[in-house]
Structures are given as structure tokens and as C-alpha cells.
Amino acid sequence: MPAYQPAYVTAIGGYLPLLRADRKQIARELAWSGLGMPRDGYRAVAAWDEDPVTMAVEAARCIVAADVPSALRFVSTSAYFTDRLQAGIVLDALALPRSLRTADAANSRRAATTTLLDALLAGSSEVIAAAEKRMTQAGSPAHLAYGDGAAAVRTGTVGGARLIGHGAISHDLVDRYASRDHPSPYAYEERFVRDTAVAEIMVPAVRMACAAAGIEPGKIARVAAAEPVSGCWKATAGKLGIAAANHCDTVSEKAGDLGSAHPLFGLGLALAEAAVGEIVLLVGFGNGADALLFEKCGEVAGTAGMASLLDEGVALANATRFLNLTGALDLDWGMRAEFEQKAQATVLERVGRDMIGFIGGRDSTGNVQFPKSAFPVNPALSGAEVLADVRLADLEASIVSITADRLNFSPDPPFDFGLVQFDNGARVLMEMVDRPQQGFCTGDRVRMRLRVKSLNPRLGFRTWFWKAAPLARPKLGDA
Amino acid sequence: MAGGIKDKVAIVGMGCTRFGERWDVGADGLMVEAFGEALADAGIESSRIEAAWVGNALDDINVGNSALPAAHALRLRGVPVTRVENMCATGTEALRGAAYAVASGAVDIALAIGVEKLKDTGYGGLPLRTKGLQNDLWMPYGSAPGTFAQLAGAYAARHGVDPADLKRAMAHVSWKSHQNGALSPKAHLRNRVDIDRIIAAPMIADPLGLFDCCGVSDGAACAIVTTPEIARAMGKADPVTIKAIQLSASSGWEMQFGEWDGASVPNTRTAATRAYAEAGIRDPRAELNLTEVHDCFSITELVIMEDLGLSDPGRAHADILDGRYDADGAIPCQIDGGLKCFGHPVGASGLRMAYEIYNQLQGRAGERQRAKADLGLTHNLGGSPFNSVAAVAILGRAN
Incomplete structure (x- = not known):
């Protein structure tokens, strides 16, 4: 049994997009094809302007507020850039110091659990933010089984869940893969995958973790286990004599398989429900497995609200809108869609941090403005002055004016935008997102959410900015 | 001054x-x-x-x-x-x-x-353009109708106007301009359109429908x-x-400072105030015989009537419905059909407005000729209500 230095999960955050696809509805639309696909529950669907960076920020923002971690790890198998550190983008969006250690992890669905394990074994205070918006092909089971979303975990030397054991198996089981030439998943027969994954990977990994912790598998009270295909955990638990239900099943049913974020989201649910003293198992799967055992020793910040995230949302009424949002439908949007924005590195270097951090400036009278300028916009001031940084991303505001624009191109019209007034004086022309059923109205209170600002597919580049969203989301079925 | x-x-x-x-x-x-x-x-x-x-x-x-x-x-x-x-x-x-x-x-x-x-361009509406490399990082890419549509909600909120009543007044603006445009041989759109069709038109940017928007020409x-x-x-x-030409440009106050309520275009007011002073006009309602204003959208014309001081605050919608700005009204507005019917070839519109006033002042406006046309005003508005350049010119006779 290894001697673990004190290492804890101190907080967990989650994020799911507003939109949900009813699997039964989509499957019904495709029933003519005879293709088999999941029919139960919902799949979380990212808006056109949500991507792994935006969702990672949303998941992590509530767990970095208290104090600054020593490292930030961004995890995704669907990250947009292949040669640009996305952890650095998330860092700036969260307005964290650039002195933090940062890294991206990718290429495996268990990259998040591997990264988490490394952080715990190092005994450092880190944030691991995992997010996925994976490309899938219409008609494939993954198109409905996968979901878009994110989860972030904070580690530290004190907290509510202590690492008591771990095991890791590296095994190049090609249950499915995605590659540059085949970006959507290519999956092999489920029976082969289930038999092999259980026998060769999952059971040995959990046994290894239990041995390290010095416990019998039957002592495990809560489980968050990502599995390559359904039924793997059930078979694993049967072989090991574990009776606990798998909280990742709940995530799969209500939001879909969140890829690398999936086990972390499930861990949040498991820790929320676990009693102090109970043992919680976390399993990440992907060409091997990580198994981590925690003993709950107190409340884990952020976990109490994660179950409600699964119950929020708005069901997509239109199957073709789902196809459009998931890239399965390539509409001809006309010439207006040809407009191309090119971001310049020089401009990003000068002002990019203020943009993605949504940092305005406070003048000598206390008024805040965005963006900053040498001469304040405040008419009471006539001279140039240096404005003090003020972050607007975490503040509420009110809508001053609004419209739903149907003329300009939007990948998911209408394009809601208008003037937004912050209580500190800042006024910003902003896009609105997460449109409520009745639309936006003057006077509505809004909160800020990071979203993709511009996409440039030809140059393979994108930028991000903050957009205004309703303060609260409806429960699924209410809207 | x-x-x-x-x-x-x-x-x-x-x-x-x-x-x-x-x-x-x-x-x-x-x-x-x-x-x-x-x-x-x-x-x-x-x-x-x-x-x-x-x-x-x-x-x-x-x-x-x-x-x-x-x-x-x-x-x-x-x-x-x-x-x-x-x-x-x-x-x-x-x-x-x-x-x-x-x-x-x-x-x-x-x-x-x-x-x-x-x-x-190959398509309808104004083309999209970059707003500058820095602004492109944060500023939304709304359309022109999208920016001006926001006047409507703010105007209704400031003055307590029922949105349905406002929509009717906006429809009258477009109806009036189509009536006038039918008499303009050089107008792009020369068809009369009835009010019900205007109100029922497809939405472009809430609450602006198709006929609330000027043409593109x-x-x-x-x-x-x-x-x-x-x-x-x-x-x-x-x-x-030329009795006066005045121009006022936004300093960013409307868009960045928290005072403006979005229900007017402050630069129009500034430019008009200066132009009236330059021209020696003390009572524009009594002295101006006609106006050609920047009716890029129906709500814009409605708000301009107040910004120019021709309607009392919160009364423009009522004045419009009363016919005050119709061809046979007290101060006709867009007697040639305006941007609504000429369309808006951007660089040309301000001079097209002056062309109509110039002809009216000389009695050369044909079927559209006003009996009394001694002093006319043009109002040309660039940008959006929250980030604008407003130009007001007043033309008359030398003697």
C-alpha cells in the first residue's frame, strides 16, 4: 500500500449547454434509416458559439474564485487548436495570473482523470478543466449518445475528498478512435469492446486501486465510472462485488457522454450524494483506465449544485436545428455568410487579454467603461488618464435596448444583440445568448458567459468574447 | 458660435x-x-x-x-x-x-x-464590413435594421407607448413615403403599399418588418x-x-456611458440645434416648409421628428398618425419618397435629399411640388443610434 501524501479534491464545477436534444425525437426522425441509436433521455447540445474553451471556462469559473491555484490544466479530445495552448486562453478568460503553470491534455477520453491523478500525486493546488464538443456523424450511435459539456476539478492539500488509492492500466484497446483523417468516432463492435474492456482494463484497474487503498471493492459506496460502451460498469461491478450505482449513468442519460469531462461530472454527483466516511470510486476510460479512490471527509465545494445542472435546459423542438448545431447539416447560408473576420496577432497581443478577460477600466470618478481608452468616455472628464482594471465577466447587468436580428448571418438565428448596462457604469454593446422562450426584453437582468465571437474556418482561427445571458435557466420541460 | x-x-x-x-x-x-x-x-x-x-x-x-x-x-x-x-x-x-x-x-x-x-454585392441589405481589428474582437455584427430597431423598444419604454400603437405609427411612416415615392420618377420603389400589408410584412429585426426598412439601391x-x-x-x-450645414459625431457616450436611454439620437439634436442657430431659425415648426430626413427605417424617421424639434417629446407617433408629415400635412417629410423609396446608395443619399429640396425651392418638383417651399431641411444620419454621425443642412433662397 503506497503512502499517499494528503491530496484532496476540494471543489468541482460543471457546465452544460442550455439546449437538449430528445433522443427519442431525433431517433424517430431517422427511423426510416433502420439505424440503431440510443432512444432514452437527452443529449446536451452546444450552441454554435460554444466550444471546449468556453465550456471549460464556465465549469472552472466558480472554483477559481476563492484563491489562485498553482496550475491550470485544460483537457479535451475535441479542442479546436492543435498548436495553440488552450489552457492559456482559459487562463486569460478566467483572469488568472500568467505566472501559473499551464498545460493541455488530449488524445484520450481518460485524459482528465490522468491529469487529476497527476495533480493529486504531486500534492499541488491545481484546476483541471475538461470539456468536449465532439464531432459526430448523423446516424451513428455516438451522434445521440455523446453530449457537449464540461467539468472542472480543484485539487489541494485540504478538502472534502481525500485520495486513498489509485490504479492505472495502459492498454491500447481500439474500441473507437478519431483521427485527423476521420474526425468523427469510428467504433468497433460493442460486444468485443465490452468483454475486453471489462476483463483486461476496468477490473484490473479497480483492483489495483483497492489494493493501494487497502480496501475490499465491496466497501465502495459511490461510483463515477466512464465506460466505453454501456454495460461495462455493470459487468465490472458484478465481478468485483460492488453494489453501488454508477453516477456517470445519470450524466449519460440526461446530458450524454461528455468524453473526458464525463467521469469528472459523475464524480461531482457521487461526492454530492456520498456521506462523510464513504468511499467513492472514479474511473476514467480510454485506451486503458485510471481508477481513483476517495474517502469523503467533508463537503466538496460546488458539488451540491451539479445535479440541478442536469435538470435544466430547453428541449430542441426541431430535429434539423439539432443537425445544424452538431454540424451534421451543411446549409447554404448565402452570400452574407461569406463575410470573414481575420484576427491579427498584433492586436491580440495588445488588447486580447482585456477582451477575453472582459476587463474594462475605472476612471478617477469611479465610472467604469469598456473598452479602456486614454481619454475616458465620462463627459465629466476632459483629460487623459490611466484607467484601473475592472473585470466585468462576473457581474450582472441590465438590457438597455435589444433586437432579434434576422438579416445578418448567424449560424443559429435570430441574432440577439443590444446595449447592456452594468451597475458600475459600464455600458457595452453585446450579443445575447441562451434566448428565453419569450425573447429578450429591455430591463432584463443578464449575466456574462464566454462564447466564441468569430469563426474563420478558412484560416482555421477563432476568437472569444463574453455575451449576455439570462440569469437563470428553466427546468427541462418548463420552457 | x-x-x-x-x-x-x-x-x-x-x-x-x-x-x-x-x-x-x-x-x-x-x-x-x-x-x-x-x-x-x-x-x-x-x-x-x-x-x-x-x-x-x-x-x-x-x-x-x-x-x-x-x-x-x-x-x-x-x-x-x-x-x-x-x-x-x-x-x-x-x-x-x-x-x-x-x-x-x-x-x-x-x-x-x-x-x-x-x-x-449580390445580396440585399448593406454589406458586412470589418469594424476595425480591435472592435472586431468584441463588437457584435448586427445589421443596420438591427441597430435601429432598438430605438423602438427604448422609445416605447421612455414614453409609455403601446408597442402596437408604435408599430401602427411606423407603418404610417412607410405608407406615406410609398404614396410620395409613386410620384418620383427617379425613385427605386414607386408602388403604393397599404397599411395592413406593411404591418403584416416579414420581420427583419424586431419590431422592424420588411416595409419598415428602406431599399438598397x-x-x-x-x-x-x-x-x-x-x-x-x-x-x-x-x-x-445654403443656410446651414452642421454635423455632430458620437464621442462614444451613447454606447459606453450609462446615461442615454436609447430612445433618441443625440447627435441629431446637437446638429439640428446648431443648424437652426446658423440659419437663424427660431421656430423650426413654423419656419420649415418641408424636410428630407434619414428614414433608413420607419422608427428612425419617427424619432427624428422629435430630435429635430418638430414634434413634442413622446408625440411623434401621434403627429405621424395625424398626418402632420404627409404630403398634404403641415411639414411634409420625404415628399419624394425618401430613403424608403429611393433606396439608400449610402454616399449619394445626403445629396439626393438636397436635390429634392433644391427642386422644391425652385418650383421644379413636378407632381410633388409644394405650394410653399421657401425653407427646407435635410437630415443625414450615419452609423447607428448609439454610435452616429448626424448631418443637418438647411437650404433656402438668397433673396
Whole structure:
């Protein structure tokens, strides 16, 4: 049994997009094809302007507020850039110091659990933010089984869940893969995958973790286990004599398989429900497995609200809108869609941090403005002055004016935008997102959410900015 | 305030193309068409032009940047030609440049010409353009109707107007302009449209429907200006003179500072106040006989009526429904059909407005002629309600 230095999960955050696809509805639309696909529950669907960076920020923002971690790890198998550190983008969006250690992890669905394990074994205070918006092909089971979303975990030397054991198996089981030439998943027969994954990977990994912790598998009270295909955990638990239900099943049913974020989201649910003293198992799967055992020793910040995230949302009424949002439908949007924005590195270097951090400036009278300028916009001031940084991303505001624009191109019209007034004086022309059923109205209170600002597919580049969203989301079925 | 240019500049010739989908001609041809009419009107040769200002807002749409496209098209040999651009206020900006050159004594005869060739974009509506590399990182890419549509909700909120009543007044604005445009041979849209069709039209940007939006057209318009003394020497006994030209540009206050409620266009008020002072107008409602304003959208015209001081605050919608701005009303607005029916070839619109006032003042407006037309106002608005350039010009007779 290894001697673990004190290492804890101190907080967990989650994020799911507003939109949900009813699997039964989509499957019904495709029933003519005879293709088999999941029919139960919902799949979380990212808006056109949500991507792994935006969702990672949303998941992590509530767990970095208290104090600054020593490292930030961004995890995704669907990250947009292949040669640009996305952890650095998330860092700036969260307005964290650039002195933090940062890294991206990718290429495996268990990259998040591997990264988490490394952080715990190092005994450092880190944030691991995992997010996925994976490309899938219409008609494939993954198109409905996968979901878009994110989860972030904070580690530290004190907290509510202590690492008591771990095991890791590296095994190049090609249950499915995605590659540059085949970006959507290519999956092999489920029976082969289930038999092999259980026998060769999952059971040995959990046994290894239990041995390290010095416990019998039957002592495990809560489980968050990502599995390559359904039924793997059930078979694993049967072989090991574990009776606990798998909280990742709940995530799969209500939001879909969140890829690398999936086990972390499930861990949040498991820790929320676990009693102090109970043992919680976390399993990440992907060409091997990580198994981590925690003993709950107190409340884990952020976990109490994660179950409600699964119950929020708005069901997509239109199957073709789902196809459009998931890239399965390539509409001809006309010439207006040809407009191309090119971001310049020089401009990003000068002002990019203020943009993605949504940092305005406070003048000598206390008024805040965005963006900053040498001469304040405040008419009471006539001279140039240096404005003090003020972050607007975490503040509420009110809508001053609004419209739903149907003329300009939007990948998911209408394009809601208008003037937004912050209580500190800042006024910003902003896009609105997460449109409520009745639309936006003057006077509505809004909160800020990071979203993709511009996409440039030809140059393979994108930028991000903050957009205004309703303060609260409806429960699924209410809207 | 400085003394201004009241009656220091006369307009001796104007030209305006037929506005519309001018598949038949390019930007150069449009300029030639308008310039030819203006030269004939003034009774001079092009060699008399000593300086020129060309207004063109969207240089990437088949016109080309700088002054050279105009200098080439009109063969202005050796003439100092300046291109100006101030978004949709570009036409009046060109007139301002030419007028100031004459008023300053720098030249005797100057040309202002505005042109736009929008129908070469291949689609309806104004083209999307970059807002600048830094602004592109945060500023939403809303359409022109999207930005002006926001006036409606803010206006209704400020004045407690029922949105349905406001929509009806907006529809009347468009109905009136279509009635007038039917009598304008050079207008793009010359059809009358009934109110119910206007209200039921497809939504473009809430609450602006299709008929709440002006057309998008090709066109050019120009003015030849000189001193009143030279104008008289040219045989213009009582020339049309410029009583005032004023322009006001946003400092960012509306969009970045938390005072403005979004229900008016402050720059219009500023420019109008200065223009009235420059022209010596104390009571615009009593003294102005007609207006040509920037009715890019119906709600814009409605709000402009208050911003120009022609309607009391919160009363423009009622005045509109009462017919105050109809062709037979107290102060007709867009008696030629306005942007609504001419469309809005951006660089040309301000000069097209002046062209109508110029003709009305000389009794040359045909079926549209007002019995009394001594003083007219043009209002040209660039940008959006929250980030605008407003230009107001007042034209009258010298004597």
C-alpha cells in the first residue's frame, strides 16, 4: 500500500449547454434509416458559439474564485487548436495570473482523470478543466449518445475528498478512435469492446486501486465510472462485488457522454450524494483506465449544485436545428455568410487579454467603461488618464435596448444583440445568448458567459468574447 | 458660435440619377449621369470645377477608394479631389466640404458628388464590413435594421407607448413615403403599399418588418456650388443658398456611458440645434416648409421628428398618425419618397435629399411640388443610434 501524501479534491464545477436534444425525437426522425441509436433521455447540445474553451471556462469559473491555484490544466479530445495552448486562453478568460503553470491534455477520453491523478500525486493546488464538443456523424450511435459539456476539478492539500488509492492500466484497446483523417468516432463492435474492456482494463484497474487503498471493492459506496460502451460498469461491478450505482449513468442519460469531462461530472454527483466516511470510486476510460479512490471527509465545494445542472435546459423542438448545431447539416447560408473576420496577432497581443478577460477600466470618478481608452468616455472628464482594471465577466447587468436580428448571418438565428448596462457604469454593446422562450426584453437582468465571437474556418482561427445571458435557466420541460 | 456659412454658398446646379437596381451601369456611369445633369443645370463646362469632394462609404463595393474613381470618371484634370466618408452621412459630408471651400474663398466653384453601387454585392441589405481589428474582437455584427430597431423598444419604454400603437405609427411612416415615392420618377420603389400589408410584412429585426426598412439601391447625386455673387453672374437671379450645414459625431457616450436611454439620437439634436442657430431659425415648426430626413427605417424617421424639434417629446407617433408629415400635412417629410423609396446608395443619399429640396425651392418638383417651399431641411444620419454621425443642412433662397 503506497503512502499517499494528503491530496484532496476540494471543489468541482460543471457546465452544460442550455439546449437538449430528445433522443427519442431525433431517433424517430431517422427511423426510416433502420439505424440503431440510443432512444432514452437527452443529449446536451452546444450552441454554435460554444466550444471546449468556453465550456471549460464556465465549469472552472466558480472554483477559481476563492484563491489562485498553482496550475491550470485544460483537457479535451475535441479542442479546436492543435498548436495553440488552450489552457492559456482559459487562463486569460478566467483572469488568472500568467505566472501559473499551464498545460493541455488530449488524445484520450481518460485524459482528465490522468491529469487529476497527476495533480493529486504531486500534492499541488491545481484546476483541471475538461470539456468536449465532439464531432459526430448523423446516424451513428455516438451522434445521440455523446453530449457537449464540461467539468472542472480543484485539487489541494485540504478538502472534502481525500485520495486513498489509485490504479492505472495502459492498454491500447481500439474500441473507437478519431483521427485527423476521420474526425468523427469510428467504433468497433460493442460486444468485443465490452468483454475486453471489462476483463483486461476496468477490473484490473479497480483492483489495483483497492489494493493501494487497502480496501475490499465491496466497501465502495459511490461510483463515477466512464465506460466505453454501456454495460461495462455493470459487468465490472458484478465481478468485483460492488453494489453501488454508477453516477456517470445519470450524466449519460440526461446530458450524454461528455468524453473526458464525463467521469469528472459523475464524480461531482457521487461526492454530492456520498456521506462523510464513504468511499467513492472514479474511473476514467480510454485506451486503458485510471481508477481513483476517495474517502469523503467533508463537503466538496460546488458539488451540491451539479445535479440541478442536469435538470435544466430547453428541449430542441426541431430535429434539423439539432443537425445544424452538431454540424451534421451543411446549409447554404448565402452570400452574407461569406463575410470573414481575420484576427491579427498584433492586436491580440495588445488588447486580447482585456477582451477575453472582459476587463474594462475605472476612471478617477469611479465610472467604469469598456473598452479602456486614454481619454475616458465620462463627459465629466476632459483629460487623459490611466484607467484601473475592472473585470466585468462576473457581474450582472441590465438590457438597455435589444433586437432579434434576422438579416445578418448567424449560424443559429435570430441574432440577439443590444446595449447592456452594468451597475458600475459600464455600458457595452453585446450579443445575447441562451434566448428565453419569450425573447429578450429591455430591463432584463443578464449575466456574462464566454462564447466564441468569430469563426474563420478558412484560416482555421477563432476568437472569444463574453455575451449576455439570462440569469437563470428553466427546468427541462418548463420552457 | 462662429458666424457660419449662411448665404455664403449658392447651389447653381444639381444632378441625380434614377436610383434603383442599376444593372446597366457602374459607379463611374452613375457619377457621369448625375454630373452631366448638374453641369447642364448650372450651365457651365466641367473645366469650371476648381475643387471636388466625392462621397462614397463602401469603397470595397465596386467604386474603389480615394478620390481617383471620381477624378477618372469625370475627367477632373488637375482638380484637387477629396474622398470623404462618414458612413451614411457621407453625402452631406461631401456637400459640406465643397461648401466650406467656397465659403472660405479658397475656390469659386466646387463640386460635391456622392455615389454608391450597392447592388453589385449580390445580396440585399448593406454589406458586412470589418469594424476595425480591435472592435472586431468584441463588437457584435448586427445589421443596420438591427441597430435601429432598438430605438423602438427604448422609445416605447421612455414614453409609455403601446408597442402596437408604435408599430401602427411606423407603418404610417412607410405608407406615406410609398404614396410620395409613386410620384418620383427617379425613385427605386414607386408602388403604393397599404397599411395592413406593411404591418403584416416579414420581420427583419424586431419590431422592424420588411416595409419598415428602406431599399438598397445604386445611385449618384451631385451639387455644384459657388458664391451667390457668381451665381447671379451666371444668371441665377435668386439662387438657392445654403443656410446651414452642421454635423455632430458620437464621442462614444451613447454606447459606453450609462446615461442615454436609447430612445433618441443625440447627435441629431446637437446638429439640428446648431443648424437652426446658423440659419437663424427660431421656430423650426413654423419656419420649415418641408424636410428630407434619414428614414433608413420607419422608427428612425419617427424619432427624428422629435430630435429635430418638430414634434413634442413622446408625440411623434401621434403627429405621424395625424398626418402632420404627409404630403398634404403641415411639414411634409420625404415628399419624394425618401430613403424608403429611393433606396439608400449610402454616399449619394445626403445629396439626393438636397436635390429634392433644391427642386422644391425652385418650383421644379413636378407632381410633388409644394405650394410653399421657401425653407427646407435635410437630415443625414450615419452609423447607428448609439454610435452616429448626424448631418443637418438647411437650404433656402438668397433673396
